[in-house]
Amino acid sequence: MKLILEFDDFSPRNSNLGLLEDLKDHYKDFKVVLFTTPWEIRFGEMTPITDEKFKPFCEAIKRAEDWIEIALHGLTHNIGEFKNISYEDAKKRISAGEKMLINRGIKFAKIFKAPHWQLSDGGRKAAEELGYKVVDDGYYNWNLKDDFPKKLNKKEVVIGHGHIQNTMGNGLEEVMPRLLEIPTKGTEFMFLSDYLGATKVDSPKVMKALRKMAKEEGNGRPNN
DSSP: OEEEEEEEEEBTTBOOHHHHHHHHHHSTTOOEEEEEOTTOOTTSOOOOTTSGGGHHHHHHHHHTTTTEEEEEOOSSOOTTTTTSOOHHHHHHHHHHHHHHHHHTTOOEEOEEOOGGGOOOHHHHHHHHHTTOEEOOTTOOSEETTSOOOSSSOTTSOEEEEEESSSOTTOBHHHHHHHHTTSOSSSOEEOOHHHHHTOOEEOHHHHHHHHHHHHHHHHTTOOOO
8 A cells, every 4th residue: 555644734833743653663664744834924924934943843854865855835834825816925925935855955755735725726727837736625535634545546645734733633643543554564654755755945945046046146146
């Protein structure tokens, strides 16, 4: 069985890294996809991932890049952030989130999921023109709040969807008992980028982008 596990709302303030590491200890070849909000504002403080206080968090993610895949989940996760957004504003927000990850040297996959699955036509166009694969509600076939689907084709890739925090009944802490029942034998964990054929911005590409950004800033040009 090929299995992709993905969780929404990952951020320095909302990570549950300890539980993810428990799963990594339990499954030798464990992999997970974390849809990340680089500038989380839902916990009373607008602090970007680039803030120095989050440097240890970013370093932990970089050390785990062989089994953690980071993907973009909006910029701030504000209510309706991408629901009625224009093409121009969407492009700015997606680019800003991408640059925050690059500035921290974090490897990521060019996969975009809008907060609450709410994405305007302009937002979709912006994401796709920036090279992102866009995923929509229902692209997964296993909501982790439910028992494992038994009617799947044996060759079908299983995509399990949940949240990092406890919400919607599929929060990581809530579904841990179910996840620990996944057979260790015959289960192949996958990254979503491999399934979708999405671009991976790996460490060399991140460093190249950093050098380009530094050069543009040194020349006094806008960093678009």
